[in-house]
Amino acid sequence: MGEVSEFDELVPKIIILDEARIFVYLYRGKFYAYADKCPHQGGPACEGDVRGRVIGSVNKNSLYFESVSKDQYSIVCPWHGVEYDLQSGMCRTDRRMRLRSYEVIVSGKDVLLKK
Amino acid sequence: MPKRQEPSPVKKVSDEFAHFRGGLENAIEQARSRGFDKLSIVDVDAHQMEPFALFTKYLKDPFKKKYARLMPKLDPDVEWYRSYHFADGRIKRSDISYPRPQSPEEIVREFSDLMVKIGIKKSIVLPNQMLSLGHNPFATTSKKSIETQSRQETKEWYEFEVAVANAYIDYMLDNFLGKYPEILTMIYAPANSPEAAADLIDRVGKEKGVAGIMVTPIRPTLAGSNDWNPIYEAAQKKGLSISFHAEGYHGDYLKGFKKYMPAHALSFPYYLAIQLTSIVTEGVPERFPNVKFAFLEGGVSWIPWIMQRLDSLYWMRGAVEAPMLARPPSEYIKRFYFSSQPLDKPNNAWELEYVFRVFNAEEQLMYSSDYPHWDFDLPSTIYNLPFLSDSAKEKILGKNANNVYRLN
Numbered sequence: 459m460g461e462v463s464e465f466d467e468l469v470p471k472i473i474i475l476d477e478a479r480i481f482v483y484l485y486r487g488k489f490y491a492y493a494d495k496c497p498h499q500g501g502p503a504c505e506g507d508v509r510g511r512v513i514g515s516v517n518k519n520s521l522y523f524e525s526v527s528k529d530q531y532s533i534v535c536p537w538h539g540v541e542y543d544l545q546s547g548m549c550r551t552d553r554r555m556r557l558r559s560y561e562v563i564v565s566g567k568d569v570l571l572k573k
Numbered sequence: 574m575p576k577r578q579e580p581s582p583v584k585k586v587s588d589e590f591a592h593f594r595g596g597l598e599n600a601i602e603q604a605r606s607r608g609f610d611k612l613s614i615v616d617v618d619a620h621q622m623e624p625f626a627l628f629t630k631y632l633k634d635p636f637k638k639k640y641a642r643l644m645p646k647l648d649p650d651v652e653w654y655r656s657y658h659f660a661d662g663r664i665k666r667s668d669i670s671y672p673r674p675q676s677p678e679e680i681v682r683e684f685s686d687l688m689v690k691i692g693i694k695k696s697i698v699l700p701n702q703m704l705s706l707g708h709n710p711f712a713t714t715s716k717k718s719i720e721t722q723s724r725q726e727t728k729e730w731y732e733f734e735v736a737v738a739n740a741y742i743d744y745m746l747d748n749f750l751g752k753y754p755e756i757l758t759m760i761y762a763p764a765n766s767p768e769a770a771a772d773l774i775d776r777v778g779k780e781k782g783v784a785g786i787m788v789t790p791i792r793p794t795l796a797g798s799n800d801w802n803p804i805y806e807a808a809q810k811k812g813l814s815i816s817f818h819a820e821g822y823h824g825d826y827l828k829g830f831k832k833y834m835p836a837h838a839l840s841f842p843y844y845l846a847i848q849l850t851s852i853v854t855e856g857v858p859e860r861f862p863n864v865k866f867a868f869l870e871g872g873v874s875w876i877p878w879i880m881q882r883l884d885s886l887y888w889m890r891g892a893v894e895a896p897m898l899a900r901p902p903s904e905y906i907k908r909f910y911f912s913s914q915p916l917d918k919p920n921n922a923w924e925l926e927y928v929f930r931v932f933n934a935e936e937q938l939m940y941s942s943d944y945p946h947w948d949f950d951l952p953s954t955i956y957n958l959p960f961l962s963d964s965a966k967e968k969i970l971g972k973n974a975n976n977v978y979r980l981n
Contacts, residue, residue, distance in 0.1 A: 495599065499950070499951050499953065499954065500599045500600070500602075500603055500951070500953065501595070501599060502594075502595060502596070502598065502599050505594045505595055505596075506594070506595065506663065506665070507662070507663060509663065534663045536594060536595030536663070536664060536665040536667075537595060537664070537949075538664065538947065538948060538949075539659075539660045539663045539664045539947070
């Protein structure tokens, strides 16, 4: 995949493996790799934005409010907006759906993708 | 409730792939791997963002002077689409310029090339902004509700609907219909003026590429009223079906929702159910037995609900309040047609299978994409259903549409 220093946080690098496009993300020192096929309708999920997760909370006065997380991110499929957790690939709204993930190994300076 | 602060996108896909964001390449691959080219797939409900600036030349007297200046006010608020409709820019349509008004050249590219590549042989292309003409045409110029409009305003609004409906079909005839076999449309019936709608159906009902008649459901009158008879008579005369096309309406009681999702979930099937109920209980299928009815873009899960709801009241009150009916309401509804999108996604496949069985989807359901709207469905949404036979898939993906629309 190249060297660790070539990656920017949350900016995926893309490789083609067996005709599938795989997006590799760096976030807080760890690498995550996913096939860009949305399990919903097959959209190019990883071509979408990486966005902060929207979180619903209740404050001390029992008032409901929503905020955008600064440390949890979603990969958003650009076809229909379905969101996947950047660190697990799990769909935020259907636990039975997840992006196909690949193992990433860091060997010295090099980032390797396990087939 | 504190306002949610939405930041702009955190980081974007690296620049070298910037051209490759949310296109339909995966859909083209789906079509290839599933052999969609061997099926005659028809999409009964796709959309264009109609370019009103090009419509004014089709306005005819006495409307021309009066309404040419109002035409551009129907143009989309692109920022609203991007922020609200597209969930703060999360949803993208990189192949086309939607939600900006689309040129005729782009429509040809989209439906004669791109959609064919994803497996759709023919598309019934319907307008977008015009869907709100039935209830709120001057949304950008007046905040008044239907009830508080003056008689003069109402008269102008009705006239304007007629003028735009006529200009729309002339624009479509001039640019696409009969020229590109992949592109069809429906007559937009200005149903607030049934006589004028009937005149329009008479005028263009036999033109090539006119697949049927479309009516939007959210308007001050109910489709079962005698006032609508001219529309049914004209449809019967020309052998055209009537399709009610749902709308994303965020007015009336839905105004309270500050988010898109709840209003969207309710308004589509809700307003279709109102007009369906009116047609059935006033006996329109008995009075106009040769007119086929279709209900577009409500999904399918509302169909068992409205069938059972109407049947249970019919047993008790039908003899007095629905005397035209020879059978329970569900028997009429089973003869109506429905489009598939947005296909419901229950937790278990058997739930959807049950719904399909209730209204005999194999014969009555027609595939639709609704592309390029945010919740579009690919043909694979039907093709991948585990409980459908190959012949049922073929019917839903194309053959049933041939029974309802004129597709030549």
